[in-house]
Amino acid sequence: MYGLGCLIACVILAISGVLAAWLAALIVGAALLAVAGVAALMGKGRLQKATPPVPEEAVGSVKSDVAEIKGRARR
Numbered sequence: 001m002y003g004l005g006c007l008i009a010c011v012i013l014a015i016s017g018v019l020a021a022w023l024a025a026l027i028v029g030a031a032l033l034a035v036a037g038v039a040a041l042m043g044k045g046r047l048q049k050a051t052p053p054v055p056e057e058a059v060g061s062v063k064s065d066v067a068e069i070k071g072r073a074r075r
Helices: 002-016 021-049 056-073
Strands: none
Touching: 002 021
16 A cells, blocks of 8 residues: 555656646546546446345245245145
8 A cells, every 4th residue: 555655745746747746646636536537437337237135045035935824824
């Protein structure tokens, strides 16, 4: 983590040679937020494609058990 912070600071310092330091930090911060946003959207897409959180086989089994119990209770 410290290495990544140092690399970010290095990029800010390199850009600040051309632009004002506050503008360089703003540009790098906006770029990092954009990358994080893209990564979050990609992760959200992968989660939506993943298997459903409810085990459908178990739900079906429980429903059939409830139907069986209701059928026996009516006799």
